[in-house]
Amino acid sequence: MIPRRTAHERVIGPGVVPHGVDPEHDALYRGRTARGTVTDEVLRGVRGRPFTIDGKAREKAPATRTQTPYVTGTSALGLKYAGGVLLATDTLACYGSTKRYKSVERVKRVNDKCAIAFTGELSDFAYVCDLLEELTTEDFCEDDGTTRDAEEIYQYLTRVMYNRRSKFDPLWNSFVVAGYDAKGEAFCGTVGMIGTHYADDHVAAGFGNHIARPIFREFYKPDLTEEEAVEIMKSALYACVMRDKQMMNKFQIAKVTKEGVSIGEPFAVPTEWGYEKFYNPTKFSPGGW
Amino acid sequence: MFDAREDALAGARQHANWSPYDNNGGTVLAVAGESYVICAGDTRMSSGYNILTRKFEKIDKMSGKTLMASAGFAADAVTLKKTLKARCKQYEFQNKREIGCVAFAQMLSNTLYYRRFFPYYAFNIVAGLDAEGKGAVFTYDAVGSYERTNYSCQGSGQALIMPVLDNQLKTVSPLVLPAASSATPLSEQEAIDLIKDCFATAAERDIYTGDSVELWIMNAEGVRKEEMALRAD
């Protein structure tokens, strides 16, 4: 038997549309077996037809494209220190388990008081960037000497994420928001995919919750200098890259201070891969090839 | 619409397991006295086995005489409170006075029931002083059923704390004749101590309760806050 190609998606799929997608079509071909009995099992797999884009079925079907992420970034970290807030991410966007885009800047400067970093779907993040860009353009046009601060951006993102989840059409992202609030105090918060949000001295979105936050909890104190904070951040990134398969050893640290936002150049943390076994991994394993 | 058979056919497709809800845990509690009410909640916010933050405040002042505390899904709870605060403002503008805790309690019930078929996953307690200045506690389920009591507990530590409160605070039924006050006989300080004990106990056994407990104490003088550290593990 020739292996049957199946549709990836119920409505539009490459190859053959299987039984069950289009009831009218199924009814047309509802047939009998050689012995004369009608069974669904006969129909399934045997019959099918080349796919077309079925507009009507599409309208009927609930949108599912946003219920699976495609190109994703992993952890984003945030840490307060005495003179501001740090943000850190790697520069990788994965397509499933493929390291697809290796030089993606996953931090966005919103304005002088705020920057955000994201995890999750790259295209959804681009959409959120567009929303924020509209907000800052509004601020620019108003020209009244004020701009939205980090806490306002954080609350705004919370509403965007929560409203989308309430429509069952979520944006597949979590955000770390860093900057200054209306009182001029450092702010560091995170917004999740379904609108869960909190502000803390240090936050992590994505896998970093398991790996980086224990390190932050261990070493955080309110009077960290910038150098100390960067050191803590680097050790957290190191821990992440060693244990998170979707993390890559190319990082960016951004900082928000009273002077504004600066997004640093990409760098790598030192890792040791020079062990002999790595060069010849099967040397000591009998039967390896 | 797709029927179950079609769903089964599509089962082979990779489908991320997305839910619009999460349970962020936490315990909230309130006790009403003859002339005071105490509302308390822990400050931990969790998701699964993660502690997300240790300083998430679950209690909010909704009007001069009304406090509201919620456990459950934090994003829903925050949204709910935001909506209600806006409604309280509207009430104030329309009626030229602040909303009372009894009216607020009904409004919360209506708001929850309005979303009967896509509920706010939040477990709420409203605490306040009623028109006579007596302590009042209202306790809810997620879809708006509620009753006025003199003490209640909601959230992840409910099963641990509620029996203790029943044991310590149970008073005469409000239905008996001649009518007797069903308010807690404890003094304010005794009630505070009891609540602190309750949270310390819950934090021992419930992983979703801990870090610290905040107590909002409301009486004729106003509202004051107390805080006590709990287990952080």
Place this chain on the structure above:
Amino acid sequence: MSGIGSGYDLSTTTYSPDGRVFQVEYAGKAVDAGGLTVGVKCVDGVVIACEKLVPSKLHKPGTNRRTRAVARHAGVGGSGYTPDLAAVADRARAECANYKSFYGDAIPGKVLAERMAHYYHLFTLYWSVRPFGCSTLLGCKDFDGYHLYLVEQNGECAKMRGACIGKGKNAAKTEVEKLKLNEITCAEAVKELARIVYATHDVKDKEFECEMSWVCDASDGEFVRVPEDIAEPAREAARVAAQGDAMES
């Protein structure tokens, strides 16, 4: 027969026998009654200056802006009814945001000017709406440099090297025509426009503010108010020159 009061001026939906739409022309009179707006396109940008009449001493300086940014790279200044101007500027903002969200790039000056003109024109077609009582100058930077557009209350739209609208526009036009528009820089234009605004100001009118905005290389291609350290000396020089002229005559 077909002049004012003949009944042909009650609606934009009726032409007069000699082919005029009086309501739109009346809207033009509202523009002419508003303070002067001058704009010039220079070698390195566009400058727009407004004579903003201040009806009362109680107004805070800087209030009731007459030049407005509508996107980072574009802005408008105008004469006539300021509320109408605000409505048009709001629409221009929406057009900019809409273009950006659809095409992912900043709206080109020509497209924005034409969309604004279209909006103006719509209000000259139906009996149920009133034509806008304002005209606008649009300064913009796009992929092929800086542009100045004149978008009028009747829906006309033209690309300009220099333009004047509002009170005293003819006197101002004579002055603008004397400028060497092929050579002038924005820094020079700020001084010239301030001079023109002060020189053409009608002393019968009360107080006014000279409001200036530009989009140029010095502002990184953003439409912003001319910085005070450049604008204020220009205004001061213009003020002195205008007083000198008044003494002579």
